[in-house]
Amino acid sequence: MAAQLFYFLTTLAIFSAAMVVFSRNPVNSVLYLIFMFFCLTGHYILLNAQFLAIVNIIVYAGAIMVLFLFVIMFLNLRKDTEPKQPPLMKFTALFSGGLLLLVMVAVLSKADMVESTDATFTSQIGLVENLGKVLYTQYLLPFELASILFLVAMVGAVMLGKRETGERHF
Amino acid sequence: MIPLNYYIFLATILFVIGVIGVLTRRNALIVFMSVEIMLNAVNVLFIAFSTYKNDPSGQVFVFFIMAVAAAEVAVGLAIIVMIYRNLRSIDTGVLNNLKW
Numbered sequence: 001m002a003a004q005l006f007y008f009l010t011t012l013a014i015f016s017a018a019m020v021v022f023s024r025n026p027v028n029s030v031l032y033l034i035f036m037f038f039c040l041t042g043h044y045i046l047l048n049a050q051f052l053a054i055v056n057i058i059v060y061a062g063a064i065m066v067l068f069l070f071v072i073m074f075l076n077l078r079k080d081t082e083p084k085q086p087p088l089m090k091f092t093a094l095f096s097g098g099l100l101l102l103v104m105v106a107v108l109s110k111a112d113m114v115e116s117t118d119a120t121f122t123s124q125i126g127l128v129e130n131l132g133k134v135l136y137t138q139y140l141l142p143f144e145l146a147s148i149l150f151l152v153a154m155v156g157a158v159m160l161g162k163r164e165t166g167e168r169h170f
Numbered sequence: 171m172i173p174l175n176y177y178i179f180l181a182t183i184l185f186v187i188g189v190i191g192v193l194t195r196r197n198a199l200i201v202f203m204s205v206e207i208m209l210n211a212v213n214v215l216f217i218a219f220s221t222y223k224n225d226p227s228g229q230v231f232v233f234f235i236m237a238v239a240a241a242e243v244a245v246g247l248a249i250i251v252m253i254y255r256n257l258r259s260i261d262t263g264v265l266n267n268l269k270w
Contacts, residue, residue: 002171002172003172006172006176010176010180013180013184014180014183014184014187017184017187017188017207018187020187020191020200020203020204020207021187021188021190021191021194021195021200021204021207026197026199026200029199029200029203030203033203033206033207036207036210037210040210040213040214043177043180043214043217044217046172047177047217047218047221048221049217049220049221049229049232051229052213052217052229052232052233055233055236056213056236059236059239059240060206060210060236060239063240064206064239064240064243067243067244067247068199068202068203068243068247071199071247071250071251072199074251075199075250075251075254075260083196083261083263084196085194085195085196089193089194090194092193093190093193093194094190094194096189096193097186097187097189097190097193098186100186100189101182101183101186104182104185104186105179105182108175108178108179108182109175111175113173113174113175113178113222114174114219114222114223120224121171121224122224125220125221125224125225125226125229126221126226126229130226131226131229131230131233134226134227134230135230135233138227138230139227139230139234142234146234146237146238149237149238149241150237150240150241152241153240153241153242153244153245154244156244156245156248157244157245157247157248158248160245160248160249160251160252161248161251161252
């Protein structure tokens with residue numbers, strides 16, 4: 001059952017990721033990206049990471065994707081405004097991407113992986129209680145620094161988005 | 171259980187799709203989304219290893235990656251909006267002032 005679910009989610013995730021890259025309309029790309037996030041959330045639940053599964057939906061599918069859709073509506077992009085990349089460049093990109101995939105798969109298929117058996121497996125790792133303990137003891141300083149990062153990002157976004165006098169308006 | 175290798179291959183494929191997206195598309199928004207795909211590929215890898223090694227540190231790192239991604243998207247989209255305001259286009263081919 002778990003294996004079938006894994007294959008199902010993997011196929012959907014890879015398909016929607018490919019559609020993000022290859023679809024012409026940016027709105028379709030965003031919708032496929034949201035779909036990919038939901039597939040990855042399914043993967044996280046399969047991996048027993050319940051907390052991150054919920055955070056993934058809230059942060060990615062909720063906040064980030066709304067931001068993307070908002071910007072697309074804001075920019076009023078039409079389908080055919082994007083000029084095509086020259087064919088040689090496209091071929092080179094696909095070729096180098098395929099080469100990267102080939103090298104990674106060739107290296108990793110021979111790698112010696114950790115074995116997890118049912119005896120050593122603990123199902124409680126991904127729960128809020130366990131993660132919270134680690135986050136607020138071992139990783140307290142990075143956690144606080146993240147809040148400063150958010151403050152800086154917020155100020156930066158407001159600064160960049162502000163209209164200045166003498167600028168062209170649309 | 172599903173072998174760890176399968177998750178690594180899934181993450182690799184997603185990452186490569188992201189790389190191809192960055193290289194082939196000229197719409198700055200799509201390039202941005204491809205970067206998001208790459209970040210998510212890394213997240214899958216982190217969570218898979220964290221579960222298989224019984225170590226919660228990996229999941230905490232994913233939490234931080236999500237935080238950084240959210241900040242990155244906020245600033246990046248503001249930059250894209252500003253580029254569109256000045257150039258009326260978000261084609262990455264137009265932005266070649268720093269090209270040698």
